[in-house]
Amino acid sequence: MAQIELAGIDRSFTVGDSRVHALSALSLAIEAGEYVAIMGPSGSGKSTLLNLLGLLDRPDAGHYRLEGRDVTTLSADEQAAVRRSRIGFVFQSFHLVPRLSAAENIALPLTLAGIAPPERERRVARALRDFGLEERARHRPDELSGGQRQRVAIARATIMQPALLLADEPTGNLDRHTGEEVTQLLEALNAAGTTLIVVTHDPAMGRRARRQLMMEDGRLKSDSRRQAGPADESHTAPGSAP
Amino acid sequence: MSPADTLRFAGRAAFAYPLRTALMVLAMAIGVAAVVVLTALGDGARRYVVGEFASLGANLVIVLPGRNETGGVNAGSFITNTPRDLTLADASALLRAPLVSRIAPLSVGNSEIAVGGRLRETMVLGTTSDYIDVRHLALAEGRFLPQESLGHASAVAVIGGTLRRELFGNEAAVGRMIRVGDTRLRVVGVMAASGQGLGFNTDELVIVPVATAQAMFNTNTLFRIMVEVRGRDALVPAQRQMEDILRSRREGELDVTLITQDAVLGTFDRILGALTLAVAGIAAISLAVAGILVMNVMLVAVTQRTGEIGLLKALGATGGDIRRAFLVEAALLSLAGALAGYGLGQLGAWGIRLAYPVLPAWPPDWAVAAGLGTALFTGLLFGVLPARRAARLDPVQALAKR
Ligand SMILES: Nc1ncnc2c1ncn2[C@@H]1O[C@H](COP(=O)(O)OP(=O)(O)OP(=O)(O)O)[C@@H](O)[C@H]1O
Numbered sequence: 088m089a090q091i092e093l094a095g096i097d098r099s100f101t102v103g104d105s106r107v108h109a110l111s112a113l114s115l116a117i118e119a120g121e122y123v124a125i126m127g128p129s130g131s132g133k134s135t136l137l138n139l140l141g142l143l144d145r146p147d148a149g150h151y152r153l154e155g156r157d158v159t160t161l162s163a164d165e166q167a168a169v170r171r172s173r174i175g176f177v178f179q180s181f182h183l184v185p186r187l188s189a190a191e192n193i194a195l196p197l198t199l200a201g202i203a204p205p206e207r208e209r210r211v212a213r214a215l216r217d218f219g220l221e222e223r224a225r226h227r228p229d230e231l232s233g234g235q236r237q238r239v240a241i242a243r244a245t246i247m248q249p250a251l252l253l254a255d256e257p258t259g260n261l262d263r264h265t266g267e268e269v270t271q272l273l274e275a276l277n278a279a280g281t282t283l284i285v286v287t288h289d290p291a292m293g294r295r296a297r298r299q300l301m302m303e304d305g306r307l308k309s310d311s312r313r314q315a316g317p318a319d320e321s322h323t324a325p326g327s328a329p
Numbered sequence: 330m331s332p333a334d335t336l337r338f339a340g341r342a343a344f345a346y347p348l349r350t351a352l353m354v355l356a357m358a359i360g361v362a363a364v365v366v367l368t369a370l371g372d373g374a375r376r377y378v379v380g381e382f383a384s385l386g387a388n389l390v391i392v393l394p395g396r397n398e399t400g401g402v403n404a405g406s407f408i409t410n411t412p413r414d415l416t417l418a419d420a421s422a423l424l425r426a427p428l429v430s431r432i433a434p435l436s437v438g439n440s441e442i443a444v445g446g447r448l449r450e451t452m453v454l455g456t457t458s459d460y461i462d463v464r465h466l467a468l469a470e471g472r473f474l475p476q477e478s479l480g481h482a483s484a485v486a487v488i489g490g491t492l493r494r495e496l497f498g499n500e501a502a503v504g505r506m507i508r509v510g511d512t513r514l515r516v517v518g519v520m521a522a523s524g525q526g527l528g529f530n531t532d533e534l535v536i537v538p539v540a541t542a543q544a545m546f547n548t549n550t551l552f553r554i555m556v557e558v559r560g561r562d563a564l565v566p567a568q569r570q571m572e573d574i575l576r577s578r579r580e581g582e583l584d585v586t587l588i589t590q591d592a593v594l595g596t597f598d599r600i601l602g603a604l605t606l607a608v609a610g611i612a613a614i615s616l617a618v619a620g621i622l623v624m625n626v627m628l629v630a631v632t633q634r635t636g637e638i639g640l641l642k643a644l645g646a647t648g649g650d651i652r653r654a655f656l657v658e659a660a661l662l663s664l665a666g667a668l669a670g671y672g673l674g675q676l677g678a679w680g681i682r683l684a685y686p687v688l689p690a691w692p693p694d695w696a697v698a699a700g701l702g703t704a705l706f707t708g709l710l711f712g713v714l715p716a717r718r719a720a721r722l723d724p725v726q727a728l729a730k731r
């Protein structure tokens with residue numbers, strides 16, 4: 088049984104009088120621990136697919152089985168619980184809460200999950216260490232560089248030790264060098280067992296993934312796999328084992 | 330999210346926008362302060378008036394000439410358009426009522442009082458020896474008016490404390506002669522300080538025998554008759570006995586008014602109580618306005634923080650978590666406003682008491698509770714809509730907004 092199974096997924100939006108088919112008849116299976124890059128032209132449905140995988144959106148038709156459970160029929164609160172414990176998100180624009188410090192931003196998922204403060208502090212301290220953010224723990228997002236912000240966001244996304252990490256253009260707002268660092272960080276987390284699904288416009292980054300999905304007009308144009316490559320050797324970045 | 334974490338999160342959010350928070354707290358504070366100050370004023374006025382009349386004593390009936398009741402048109406009104414005056418004969422007749430224990434007829438006027446070279450305008454009260462007991466007053470020096478028949482005009486006077494100080498200074502007052510108008514009187518006593526009561530300030534009064542006052546002002550009428558009855562329970566039957574006596578003395582027509590402390594107090598209590606309520610109602614409107622402001626501010630907050638709400642949902646927050654966070658934020662802002670307003674209101678009431686020492690301008694407990702309660706309630710009530718809007722936001726669209 089694959090970790091993720093999509094069958095006959097449709098998702099369309101009504102814009103004015105016309106309907107836009109963001110995803111149509113999409114079927115897909117992803118195993119636990121895979122490293123998948125989703126690529127394709129703008130408007131091809133990449134973000135829509137990622138939002139569906141992250142239970143932020145519901146399909147109009149079709150089924151989504153996550154770890155053997157049909158999650159399309161879950162209530163909103165049940166879906167929130169799945170997001171809380173099984174899924175981590177990394178966004179292009181970081182999405183840090185501006186009034187909270189780096190440490191408090193990282194602690195947010197633990198707070199939402201109702202984990203007791205002492206345990207929370209212990210885990211946040213470890214994450215700060217793992218992601219090289221100890222010096223920045225008390226800084227607010229506007230006092231951090233782009234790379235540091237994305238590291239805080241990744242620390243936050245992984246603090247609950249999710250089985251699935253979803254990243255929508257995680258390096259889109261970063262310069263080349265910082266983007267490379269962040270990519271290595273994500274790959275290290277994947278190497279430690281987390282399923283990693285990255286939406287990217289960058290062909291170089293896409294090539295590093297072991298599996299590439301090419302989207303076009305809401306459909307899967309190609310699904311290619313690559314055997315061991317250079318990405319598998321770049322486990323030098325710091326990261327915590329889930 | 331645990332309640333403590335929700336509270337902390339909402340508190341941080343409230344503090345993140347200091348200007349917005351300060352303005353909203355101010356609006357709420359003004360509403361609560363208005364309730365506190367205005368009810369303090371209204372209730373202070375009520376207590377002041379009630380206090381004035383409460384000093385009368387519970388088993389007192391005041392007889393005054395004229396029928397000043399509502400719907401006061403009766404047969405007599407057509408025969409005589411001016412009511413018959415009250416006289417000393419009426420007063421002594423009232424003593425025949427079995428339930429009447431004491432009477433004090435009152436005759437008042439203004440005159441000049443002179444001692445040596447010192448001259449001063451003052452109020453003269455003509456009454457009897459029982460006045461001091463009927464009014465529960467006390468003497469500071471000497472004796473009160475002598476026990477004598479109503480018609481006897483002895484040349485004695487009892488003066489108030491202020492007059493004594495102004496006319497005699499440190500010298501002895503008892504035994505000295507004073508001139509009131511054209512009449513020479515001997516001071517036999519000085520009243521203890523008692524302040525305002527029933528329209529007279531006893532401290533500035535010259536009290537003389539009633540016949541002396543009537544001679545001085547060349548009249549045979551009375552201003553009022555104060556009647557003390559034998560106990561509180563006797564109030565109603567005594568009133569009936571007095572009415573019978575007075576009616577028989579004026580050809581079957583009762584053209585006098587009998588008032589009791591209970592009736593006066595009841596009336597004033599009702600009128601001023603209603604006034605306080607009305608004032609509280611007006612102040613409550615300002616609280617409602619503050620509530621609408623809370624709603625507006627929270628709606629803006631939801632719009633400002635749309636991206637954050639989307640993020641929280643992505644991190645696994647339920648709609649309930651987000652609704653509670655926003656509701657608690659509204660409640661915190663209202664609470665801060667209510668407390669600030671309470672402080673401001675108490676300060677205002679204190680200022681009023683300072684400016685008008687006679688007015689006991691303390692906000693009543695019920696008004697304070699109602700003001701604080703309404704503030705919190707409106708804050709929460711008007712916070713519900715924004716909180717629900719936040720909770721219902723679609724996470725994808727919320728995240729797309731920056
Ligand atoms: N909320 C929405 N309302 C209307 N149309 C939408 C909405 N979300 C997505 N779409 C449409 O669905 C299609 C797919 O959008 P999606 O955001 O998935 O594209 P994408 O592949 O992520 O593009 P990009 O690379 O530019 O981010 C587009 O045509 C878009 O206009």
Ligand SMILES: [Mg+2]
Nearest residue numbers: 133134135255
């Ligand atoms: Mg996209």
